[in-house]
Amino acid sequence: MNFLRFPKLATPAACLLALAGTATAAYPGFSTMKPNGAQRGTDAKVTITGERLDDFEGMIFMSPGFTQKSVDKVEKNKVELTLGVGADIPPGYYMMRVRTKSGISHMRPFFVGQFPNAEEKEPNNDFEVPQPATLNTTVEGLVTNEDVDYYKVTLKKGERLSLEVDGLRLGYVVFDPYIAVLNKDRFEVANSDDTILHRQDGFLTMTAPEDGDYTIMVRESSYRGAGNNYYRLHIGNFRRPEAVYPSGGKIGSTTKVRFIDSTGESFEEDVKLPADTDERYMLLPKSQGAPPSGNPFRVSAFDNTLEAEPNNDIATATTSAGDPIALNGIISEAKDVDFFKIPLKKGMRLDLRCYAQTLGSPLDPVIGILNEKGGSLGNNDDGGGLRRLDSKLTVNIPADGNYFIRVTDHLERGGPTFVYRLEVVASEPELAFSSPEYSVNDTHLRQFVPVPRGGRYATLVNISRNNVSGDYKWTVPNLPPGVKLLNDVMPGNLPNTPLVFEAAADAPLGGVAVPIKLTSVDPAVKTVGKLRQEFDMVRSGNVRYYSEIEDQLPIAAVEEAPYSLEIVKPAVPLVAQGLMDLKVVAKRKEGFKAPIRVFMMWKPPGISSLGEATIAEGQNECSFTLDANANVAAGKWNFVVMGEAEAGNGRVYNASPFCEVTTVPAFMTAPAMALAAVEQGKETELTCKLDGVQAFNGDAQAEVVGVPDTITIESAKINKDTKEVSFKVKTNEKSPVGKQGNLFVMVKVPVDGGLTTHRIAVGSTLRIDKPRPAPAAAPAAPAVAANTKPGEAKPAAPAAPKPLSRLEQLRAEAQAKK
Structure with a gap:
């Protein structure tokens, strides 16, 4: 049994910006590769087109088996070279990158087939004059707007003809090829547009009904076509299985597998599975003529259970062992339902994931789990994630006992290729990491490591843990000579970390794809962390048509950058609930004056800052303000920034060394100050009560921040013994009325x-009120009667009016307005 590791495919996203010239590090452009593939065991002359290729050095192969035999011609936008394609490379597609003296390109696929290549020769768009073709040949062609390509083959009655087209999978654009076989009367004997296995790329198999010539047609499904609608058309008598059953097996085992054609015909072979899990593993038959591509096959660390018909209800359910287990079956006819019985324990939390369309099956699975009385614990239709119609369900088991898992098709369809694999597992330890997307709708930007000589390159990795804890260390074998990783430990308490690679000033130019991993510092922990970087293969706007997973990191030593960066080490620590300016200094080569964008690559938990700053043209400094929250942990943290600058006709990157920043607890804290209210033009005080003051020498300067210029608040001094401090507030007639919050x-x-x-005192508020109106004039004192007799008491003078409180004043003002 031949096997094919699932190819690692990606496509050019929007433009990957780059820089030409041999003296600066930049991204070379990688637009096309013609031909798009070759026969295994041969030497292939390949022409690469793109940008900034005049300092081309070689290819980085993301999979083994390829060699660069010679570089035959190098131009600014084109390179001609000869590649050796190993005879043992299974058919499929494999990733390659261009490496120049100044950078690394994005990835492009290169297809390996078992047939020799032939080229389309125009004109071949006339049914009456098709291009002759021979069986077991791969034709490389192009469909332009409203173009139709015709090829003629001669068959004997009963002879098998199989076609498979690589179009969308070539990774250029959203190309939807249509293929068909026509008889001499122009009637379609067989056709194919979209398939579950290959999405927009089709395949078909037919048996010739009579001797004679048959015409193969290739076009875009809507007759559109374009200048980059390339295709590889495989013409032969190979067998094209649509599905395999079972669709997975246990690592290291020998498993009997049945290859199933669209008609339901099948044949069996034994396959020896690899010793490690591999989500991209694929199968190719050995006993029959192998197709141009394999069938996906799940390789897991647990056993299989195969359905035993009849199992259409709880009473006849196929019995299986407890978790972890893989349940395999075929919804073989319309309205078929499969049941499995599995013993489970109270308190278990299980993931049930059904793989069907992920494996090329037309099944739209609906899964559910029931107890012994038929009560439902949960159901799911389209929650699988990997392909939209696959299913996933998480359940908590309420009691010990037997439970029943149900599988059927959403539309109650069925057929011989409606295979599925339902993995039932408790939460397993898992550790994975990847870099974030650095640009919207562009998964390729900066997902590789071109390290400038005498400089550095930084990338951020996010860590995903499931039942895994503790510190890990980075394992990066076979780095290019002169290149090293500056940080080696991944702390178990952090969600992400920057990786910084450094190249010696005399490092030889060169690059490799590195299988970077995380291994525990505790030898008793066997879980290994792997890179899992997802790339778009074909994308249009927000729609992903194809995406693949990569587990290797391409790293190269490239020419030095025209500038370097360094973070100035702070002289003091950053305190909790405090601020700090972190200065970045650039050293420029003579004549290099361009602005430099500076990215803050990482911040520890509890510290925030802007993501980037700019060193202006001809300038040498910028700074970032670090803002620590009240809960930031005390410790020492390695900060790093990376620069991006236009130099020549592209962008050049260079990172700083690590710079250590220390965080410590605050020397003092304080709650928000009590609300103070004052009228425009008058004065008041804000009083701050200090908590938890640590000893420090000398006086600290304190000032209230957050008021406009029309409000003056005097600063104050604080020492280690201060428990309360007041700030004198002065307003004027222009001070804005209302609340001044967030002081x-x-x-x-x-x-x-x-x-x-x-x-400190974050969230304090000062209120400015309008001036109160002048109080009304007091009534005149009554006159003393002129005839007051001697000795009689004079009338008492009226009492002075009682001062009104602010609330009473407001009430009086409101009453006066009525």
């Missing part, structure tokens, strides 16, 4: 090396 007190505390900046 805080900035305190600069002296420490060894300088001042640390604290923010």
Whole structure:
């Protein structure tokens, strides 16, 4: 049994910006590769087109078996070379990158087939004058707008003719090829447009009904076509299985597999499975003529259970062992339902994932789990994720006992190729990592490591853990000579980390694809972390038509950059709930004055900052303000920035060395100050009550931050013994009426090396009110009667009016307005 590891395919996304010239590191463009494939065991003369290729050095092969025999011609936008294609490489597609002295390109696929190549020769768009073709040949062609390509083959009655087209999978654009076989009367004997296995790329098999010539037609399904609608058409008498059953097996085992054609005809072979899981593993038959591509096959660390018919209800359910287990079956006819019985324990949390369309099956699976009384614990239709119509269900088991898993098709269809594999597993330890997308709708940008001589390249990796904890270390074998990784430990308490690679000034130019991994510092922990980087193969806007997974990191030493960056080590620590300016200094080569965008590659938990800053043209500095929250952990953290600059006709990247920043607890804290209210033009005070003051030497300067210029708040001094501090507030007639919220007190505390900046009393508020209206004039005192007799008491003078509270004033003003 031949097997094919699932090819690692990606496509050019929107433009990958690059830089020409042999003196600076840049991205070469990689637009086309003609031919798009070759026969295994041969030497292939290949022409690459793109941009900034005049300093071409070689290819980076993402899979073994390929060699670069010679570089025959190099131009600015074109390279001609000869590739050796190993005889043992199974049919399929494999990824390659262009490497120049100045950078690494994105990936493109190269197809390996078992047939020799032939080229389309125009004109061949007339049914009456088709291009002759021979069986077991791969034709490389192009469908332009409204173009139809015709090929003629001669068959004997009963002879098998199989076609398969690679169009969308070549990774250029959203190309939807249509293929058909026509008889002499122009009637279609067989045709294919879309397939479950290959999406927009079709395949077909037919048996010649009589001796004679048959015409093969290739076109775009809507007769559109374009200048980059390339195809590889495989013409032969090979067998093209649509599905295999079972669709997976246990690692290291020998498994009997049945290859199933669209008609239901099948044949069996034994396959020896690899010793490790591989989500891209594929099968190719050995006893029959192998097709141009394999069938996906799941390789898992647990056993298989195969359905035993009849199993259409709970009473006849196929019995299986407990988790983990893989349940395999075929919904072989309309309205077929498969049941499996499995013993489970109370408290178990299980993932049930049904693979069908992921494996090329037309089944739209609906899965469910029931208890012994037929009560449902859950159902799922389209939650599988990998392909939209596959299913996934997570359940909690409420009690010990037997449970029943149900599988059927959403539309109650069925057929001989409606295979499925349902994996039932408890939560398994898993560790994976990948880099984020650095640009919207472009999964390729900066997903490789061109390290400039005498400089560095930085990338961020996000860590995904499932039942895995503790510190891990990076394992990066076979780095290019002169290149090293500057950080080797992945702390178990962090969700991500920057990886910084450095190249010696005299590092030889060269590059490789590296199988980077994470291994536990605890030898008792066997879980290994792997790179799982997803790339778009074909994308249009937000729609992904094809995407594949890569587990190797391409790394190369390239020419030096025209600038370098360094973070100035702070003289003081960053305090919790504090601020710090982190300065970045550039050193430019003579004559290089372009602006440099500077990216903050990583921030530890609890610290935020802007993601980028710019060193202006001809300038040499910029800074980032680090903002620590109240819960930031005390520790030492390695910061790194990476620069991006236009140099020549492309972008050049170079990263700084690591710079250590220390975080410590705050020297003081304070709650929000009590609300203070003042009228326009008057004065008041804001009072701050300090909590938890640590000892420090000298006086700290404190000021309230967040008010407009029309409000003056005097600063104050604080020492280690201060428990309360007041700030005098002065307003004028232009001070805005209303609340001034989100104020805080900035305190600069002296420490060894300088001042640390604290923010306390965050969320304080000052209210400005309109001036109160002048009080109404008091009534005149009554006159003393002129005839007051001597000795009589004079009337008492009226009492002075009682001062009104602010609330009473507001009420009086409201009453006066009525």
